[in-house]
Amino acid sequence: MSRFTPAFQAAYPSTRPRRTRRTAWLRDLVAEHRLSASDLIWPVFVVDGDTCTSSIPSMPGVFRYSIARLVEETGKARDLGIPAVALFPATDPNLKTDDGREAFRPDNLVCRAVRAVKAAVPDIGVICDVALDPYTSHGHDGLLIDGDVANDATLDALCRQAVNQAEAGCDVLAPSDMMDGRVGAIRRALDDGGFSGLAILAYSAKYASAFYGPFRDAVGSSAQLGKGTKKTYQMDPANTDEAIRETALDIAEGADMVMVKPGMPYLDIVRRVKEELRVPTFVYQVSGEYAMLAAASERGWLDRDAVMLESLLAFKRAGADGILTYFARDAASALRRR
Ligand code: PBG
Numbered sequence: 001m002s003r004f005t006p007a008f009q010a011a012y013p014s015t016r017p018r019r020t021r022r023t024a025w026l027r028d029l030v031a032e033h034r035l036s037a038s039d040l041i042w043p044v045f046v047v048d049g050d051t052c053t054s055s056i057p058s059m060p061g062v063f064r065y066s067i068a069r070l071v072e073e074t075g076k077a078r079d080l081g082i083p084a085v086a087l088f089p090a091t092d093p094n095l096k097t098d099d100g101r102e103a104f105r106p107d108n109l110v111c112r113a114v115r116a117v118k119a120a121v122p123d124i125g126v127i128c129d130v131a132l133d134p135y136t137s138h139g140h141d142g143l144l145i146d147g148d149v150a151n152d153a154t155l156d157a158l159c160r161q162a163v164n165q166a167e168a169g170c171d172v173l174a175p176s177d178m179m180d181g182r183v184g185a186i187r188r189a190l191d192d193g194g195f196s197g198l199a200i201l202a203y204s205a206k207y208a209s210a211f212y213g214p215f216r217d218a219v220g221s222s223a224q225l226g227k228g229t230k231k232t233y234q235m236d237p238a239n240t241d242e243a244i245r246e247t248a249l250d251i252a253e254g255a256d257m258v259m260v261k262p263g264m265p266y267l268d269i270v271r272r273v274k275e276e277l278r279v280p281t282f283v284y285q286v287s288g289e290y291a292m293l294a295a296a297s298e299r300g301w302l303d304r305d306a307v308m309l310e311s312l313l314a315f316k317r318a319g320a321d322g323i324l325t326y327f328a329r330d331a332a333s334a335l336r337r338r
Contacts, residue, residue: 033316035309037081037335041127041282042328045218046070046113047090058214059287060294062326064090067113071120073329080332084125086174086324087113090219091134099143100135103161110134111168118169127201128165130158130186131177139216139224141177141233149233151179158182159189166195174259176203178233178246184253201282202255205243205269208234211262211288218287243269247277255279259324262286264311267318274319283315285325293327305334 020030047054047064054064065073074085089110095102102108114126131141132154138144142154154177162173173190175182183202190198208231216222235242247258258277260269261284274281293311297304308327315323325331 033313035313035316035331035335037332038083039312039316039320039322040082040328040331041084041086041125041322041324042077042082043086043088043284043324043326044070044073045088045090046109048092048109056214056218058217058291059326060291060298061330062218062290064218067109067116070113071116074117074121074124077329077332078121078124080329080336082124082328082332084127084172085117086127086129087117087170088129088215088219089113089134093220096135096137096224098137100132100157102135103132103157104164106164106167108164111164114165114168114170125171126169127172127174128168128170130162130165130173130175130182132157132161133177133221133225134219136221137224139221139226139228141230142179149179151181154179155182155185159185162186163189163193163195166190166193166198170198172199172201172257174201174203176206178203178206178230178235181253183250183255187254199256200254201257201259202247202250203261203284204247204250204255204258205260205266205273206234207237207262207266209237209262209265209286209288211265211286214287214291237265240269240272244272244276247273251277251279257282257321259284260320262289263315263323264289267314270315270318270320274321280321281319282322282324283318283320285311285315285323285327287326290326305330309334 020026045064047066049066053069056062087110110128117126133139133141140149142149143157175186183200250258257280259282260266260273263283263285270283293307296302308331312323312331
């Protein structure tokens with residue numbers, strides 16, 4: 001800007017934006033956005049058996065927990081002020097089938113995990129994914145017919161999975177498969193099953209992203225999926241208007257809360273969804289985002305705590321009401337230390 005433009009002339013030197021940045025207390029006082037533990041949802045991987053933890057090479061610092069360890073860890077998360085956990089089962093490959101029927105078994109891993117957590121830590125929210133990928137031998141989120149995921153046949157399966165998880169006692173169901181009409185179908189199934197108070201957090205704008213790689217390692221679906229892609233159901237990263245249309249449809253079908261995913265490469269989508277649709281909006285800082293920050297920090301290239309908190313604050317600034325992040329516990333602890 002030229003120093004002769006009117007705004008500049010009127011402003012400087014009487015106006016000096018640096019004045020409010022001079023001290024920590026004043027920076028705090030004028031801060032427009034704030035991150036707190038109550039903004040965070042912790043995604044956790046659960047595994048069967050007594051072995052307490054198993055590590056995930058592409059997600060350093062993240063573990064798959066046995067149910068007993070999960071109960072301990074969710075108790076600690078609750079004590080740190082984290083309102084909810086999202087559970088993801090790493091299913092025994094022997095239980096995976098073409099039709100993913102393990103998803104409907106009342107005693108499957110995720111249902112047992114939900115019951116154990118709700119019994120031991122009743123005041124933490126438990127969110128369950130609705131999608132078949134942990135259970136299918138081909139690694140897709142739905143039923144494969146003639147080489148593609150069949151929309152309407154999958155809807156029935158998702159409804160059965162949703163009701164099964166509701167019966168186990170979960171608090172929120174999160175359909176993550178991007179089938180058309182799933183939110184409405186699941187809402188009706190829940191209402192018919194006597195679960196009209198159970199909330200739906202829809203993965204409404206979920207992109208076909210390469211940033212999900214480490215998650216697929218964690219739940220053991222990458223081997224099954226192989227070179228397969230989810231581009232016929234997850235969104236094209238080129239689109240933004242489509243995200244608004246997808247999200248509006250989910251709201252019309254009964255979604256109580258919506259989500260954008262991945263997070264950092266899609267901050268523009270978070271902003272548009274929040275501004276244009278004005279509903280509780282969540283964002284998922286996905287496994288690949290975690291992996292990038294964790295790997296660079298391990299090498300000493302980035303300051304782990306600083307990039308963690310900065311990346312999470314960026315979601316608040318973009319308009320998110322809550323954030324799913326593998327950093328949830330570390331972030332809640334770091335915020336406490338401040
Ligand atoms: C499965 C699901 C995925 C994630 C959450 N639920 C992976 C996928 O769509 O392949 C990704 C989460 C992450 O990368 O952290 N329906």
